Amino acid sequence: MGKSFKNYFTLFKSTFSLSAFTFGGGYVIIPLMKKKFVDKLGWLEEEEMLNMAALAQSSPGAMAVNVSILVGWRLMGISGALVAIVGTVLPPLIILSVISLFYAAFRDNAIVSVVLKGMMAGVCAVIFDVVITMGGKIIKTKKLLPVLIMFGAFAVYYVLHVNVIYIILFCGALGALVSLHDKKAGKEHI
Amino acid sequence: MIYLQLFWSFFQIGLFSFGGGMAAMPLIQNQVVDINGWLTLAEFTDLITISEMTPGPIAINSATFVGTQIAGLGGALVSTLGCILPSCIIVSLLAWLYGKYKELTVIKGVLAGLRPTVVALIFSAGLSILVLSFWGQGGFKWDISSTDFIAVTLFAAGLFLLREFKLNPIFIMLGSGVVGGVCYLLL
Numbered sequence: 001m002g003k004s005f006k007n008y009f010t011l012f013k014s015t016f017s018l019s020a021f022t023f024g025g026g027y028v029i030i031p032l033m034k035k036k037f038v039d040k041l042g043w044l045e046e047e048e049m050l051n052m053a054a055l056a057q058s059s060p061g062a063m064a065v066n067v068s069i070l071v072g073w074r075l076m077g078i079s080g081a082l083v084a085i086v087g088t089v090l091p092p093l094i095i096l097s098v099i100s101l102f103y104a105a106f107r108d109n110a111i112v113s114v115v116l117k118g119m120m121a122g123v124c125a126v127i128f129d130v131v132i133t134m135g136g137k138i139i140k141t142k143k144l145l146p147v148l149i150m151f152g153a154f155a156v157y158y159v160l161h162v163n164v165i166y167i168i169l170f171c172g173a174l175g176a177l178v179s180l181h182d183k184k185a186g187k188e189h190i
Numbered sequence: 191m192i193y194l195q196l197f198w199s200f201f202q203i204g205l206f207s208f209g210g211g212m213a214a215m216p217l218i219q220n221q222v223v224d225i226n227g228w229l230t231l232a233e234f235t236d237l238i239t240i241s242e243m244t245p246g247p248i249a250i251n252s253a254t255f256v257g258t259q260i261a262g263l264g265g266a267l268v269s270t271l272g273c274i275l276p277s278c279i280i281v282s283l284l285a286w287l288y289g290k291y292k293e294l295t296v297i298k299g300v301l302a303g304l305r306p307t308v309v310a311l312i313f314s315a316g317l318s319i320l321v322l323s324f325w326g327q328g329g330f331k332w333d334i335s336s337t338d339f340i341a342v343t344l345f346a347a348g349l350f351l352l353r354e355f356k357l358n359p360i361f362i363m364l365g366s367g368v369v370g371g372v373c374y375l376l377l
Contacts, residue, residue, distance in 0.1 A: 020246075030312055054304035060277065096258070097258050120341070121341040150309055171303040176303065
């Protein structure tokens with residue numbers, strides 16, 4: 001990735017606009033980033049994007065900030081990471097600074113609340129679109145283990161409310177063990 | 191030294207909040223309400239409501255809100271900086287390790303195990319928001335009358351447009367905000 005002003009500006013613009021639309025928790029930024037950096041700009045591979053999401057999830061702090069650092073770093077080194085951090089932090093910083101000045105009026109405003117309600121349905125559509133694409137690819141590999149991990153992790157997290165940290169630790173360890181075993185046995189389960 | 195106190199409080203929040211925004215909430219409450227008394231519990235509840243209504247990570251939203259209330263724009267900047275600094279350090283370290291060792295079998299295996307997990311977690315987050323959007327705070331019900339059909343229609347139309355026409359997601363989100371807002375006010 002060339003370190004031209006144009007690329008820095010695109011990185012800043014992308015992280016800024018994605019962050020401005022990350023409603024409802026950190027995971028929402030992954031589908032948005034996948035659409036932007038993988039599908040539209042072609043700067044990253046889908047697999048890399050998911051690796052970065054996994055790394056970001058394994059670190060403390062806000063998911064959106066973590067994954068921006070990783071994407072910025074991967075594309076343009078430390079300066080890219082800094083540009084991505086600033087792009088990601090500015091929207092909530094600006095929005096909350098303004099709101100905290102007159103937050104009672106904002107909280108009770110009827111128009112604000114219906115627009116946000118409508119946007120929530122749109123956010124869902126975007127998440128489901130990306131999940132269908134990514135989940136479909138995992139199923140199409142025709143490997144049983146990743147599919148089992150995907151459905152198992154969902155059940156354990158969504159239905160049983162197990163802490164994410166344990167799920168991440170377990171699935172990461174499982175992947176490591178299986179891949180080591182596969183290398184010896186010359187197979188490819190994962 | 192209010193700036194230093196704000197910085198240190200949010201540094202701890204940034205350092206110890208694993209596992210997404212909701213996991214950070216008790217930590218923020220502990221620092222902001224219990225230890226430092228910067229907000230009352232009622233104000234803190236308002237902050238959570240506003241954080242859910244606005245984009246951005248809940249920790250950054252809280253840092254900006256509390257910082258502004260306590261020490262103006264400078265306070266907001268210092269708190270936000272404190273909040274993201276632990277991430278910057280730890281994630282940079284991970285990024286470096288990843289770049290160096292990503293060809294190792296073990297690391298490849300770990301990541302191969304985590305990729306389907308991340309898809310599952312994104313789906314879980316999406317499903318939670320979907321349930322909230324269709325049925326409100328009470329959660330899923332079979333009851334037809336308690337289903338928000340405007341939200342269901344917006345979701346279905348949005349998903350169709352995304353899959354068939356590959357529209358820009360930001361356009362879908364803004365569009366459903368405007369169309370939904372008008373429908374909720376008129377119907």
